[in-house]
Amino acid sequence: MLRVIRAAFGADEAGHGDQVADLWAEVRAGEHLLAERVAVVGGEVVGHVGVSHCWIDARRELVDACMLSPLSTSPEHQGVGIGTALVAAAVEAARDLGRPMMFLEGDPAFYGARGFEPASSYGFEAPTPRVPAPAFQVVPLAEQPDWMTGRVVYPDVWWRHDSTGLRDPRLADIEAALGIS
Numbered sequence: 767m768l769r770v771i772r773a774a775f776g777a778d779e780a781g782h783g784d785q786v787a788d789l790w791a792e793v794r795a796g797e798h799l800l801a802e803r804v805a806v807v808g809g810e811v812v813g814h815v816g817v818s819h820c821w822i823d824a825r826r827e828l829v830d831a832c833m834l835s836p837l838s839t840s841p842e843h844q845g846v847g848i849g850t851a852l853v854a855a856a857v858e859a860a861r862d863l864g865r866p867m868m869f870l871e872g873d874p875a876f877y878g879a880r881g882f883e884p885a886s887s888y889g890f891e892a893p894t895p896r897v898p899a900p901a902f903q904v905v906p907l908a909e910q911p912d913w914m915t916g917r918v919v920y921p922d923v924w925w926r927h928d929s930t931g932l933r934d935p936r937l938a939d940i941e942a943a944l945g946i947s
């Protein structure tokens with residue numbers, strides 16, 4: 767499964783497969799793992815999605831929420847619906863966990879077509895300004911009380927691996943692609 771993550775992200779334009787695989791190895795070995803789902807073809811794992819803990823720092827109380835990351839399909843199996851099925855499986859897993867919201871950082875074109883919406887429209891702030899606004903998304907899993915807004919906080923493992931938001935030059939490139947100046 768770490769092999770799939772490494773292959774999927776290693777093949778992306780930034781080539782940061784090792785960074786994401788190392789992050790996920792530490793998340794799943796710790797207390798913040800909530801769920802994992804894999805896609806298997808011919809007995810081989812070709813897709814993976816992780817769901818892990820985060821918080822909403824609301825004024826009234828700290829709320830347990832969750833985030834979807836990473837999502838990976840082996841390069842040779844992409845484009846046939848595996849990623850879409852894994853997103854649906856992650857949403858179902860998060861609903862079963864009883865978490866009210868699931869967040870992610872990702873392409874709004876991909877995730878927007880799969881049930882996610884801009885998190886800012888629900889009153890949520892990203893854990894760092896280095897997440898382009900349209901990329902910070904949420905799927906609500908329960909009715910949102912008025913007070914349940916605020917900044918999303920990631921566990922420190924995400925910071926140790928410098929995997930919260932993006933950094934330049936990738937940040938600038940993605941902002942340009944999203945039409946943000």
Ligand SMILES: CC(C)(COP(=O)(O)OP(=O)(O)OC[C@H]1O[C@@H](n2cnc3c(N)ncnc32)[C@H](O)[C@@H]1OP(=O)(O)O)[C@@H](O)C(=O)NCCC(=O)NCCS
Nearest residue numbers: 774775837838839844845846847848849850871872873876
């Ligand atoms: C993004 C990813 C998981 C999609 O998996 P998949 O199994 O190919 O997904 P599906 O076959 O269900 O859907 C294909 C869709 O993904 C889109 N897609 C492919 N690569 C993508 C990428 N790097 N970023 C965003 N969307 C991507 C395709 O354009 C297609 O979109 P459409 O259905 O709107 O036409 C896969 O391309 C991948 O592992 N990419 C590298 C890792 C990554 O970027 N993960 C997401 C981080 S937020």
